Amino acid sequence: MGRVVTTPVRRRRGAELERAIRRAVLALVTARGPAGVTMEAVAAHAGTSKPVLYRRWPDRSALLRDTLLHAAGRSIPTPDTGTYRGDLLAVLRGWAATLTSPASAPVVAAIVGAMQQDAELREAFRESVIGWRKAEMARLIRRGVERGELRPDVPVEFARELGQGVLWHRFLITGDPIDDEVVVRIVDEIVMPFVAARPQPRP
Structure with a gap:
């Protein structure tokens, strides 16, 4: 199982925070597969909190789906x-x-x-x-x-x-x-x- 580094919590907003979250999702899905993308793991890796994630995405599936589509759209x-x-x-x-x-x-x-x-x-x-x-x-x-x-x-x-x-x-x-x-x-x-x-x- 791949090792994903946890990022210390740092206060960010807007586009900077969203980029950090998307990077965390991609790192997790690459290291652990889709099942490894949990709200807890993403929050820890991105250095944010679960409430912050839930304000933007209703669940882990929506977060994973949105991030992968965003990455594929390049x-x-x-x-x-x-x-x-x-x-x-x-x-x-x-x-x-x-x-x-x-x-x-x-x-x-x-x-x-x-x-x-x-x-x-x-x-x-x-x-x-x-x-x-x-x-x-x-x-x-x-x-x-x-x-x-x-x-x-x-x-x-x-x-x-x-x-x-x-x-x-x-x-x-x-x-x-x-x-x-x-x-x-x-x-x-x-x-x-x-x-x-x-x-x-x-x-």
Whole structure:
């Protein structure tokens, strides 16, 4: 079982206090799993009191759910690089960094684990975070179609998940490496051949 350091009580308010509480939740869920996030443990680790927590969240489940959704909502870049290939490389490199960073990878794993035990978290995650990511990927695809890079009939529901699906499979299932070489190969050997505009037959 991971060791979580208790922070001495210090009077804080507003955003500073909320950041301390969220950091405490993430530290606990990473070290002990979702069951380790209790109001007592969070209060001790954040250096605050249980009444302070209960004024903001009705119970431990609400606190855990809110914190994990807040952490998951941090943006994966979706820039307009001028090409769909460049856009997709930026997105997948963002995911690769998230899934391999010692700071963020345990949080992602904790979110996945907590979703299996909390139906409300699962529904909220799918509706907000995953829903937003689907919309962003669809937007990149539409932009590629408008630029003439992608075929007009590209099946968006598959194309938007193709590259990310490989990274998630490696992260959750196989444990195979997730590095820049893998990202580039996914884009150039899997996604681009699937979505690229096709030459028109000569009359």
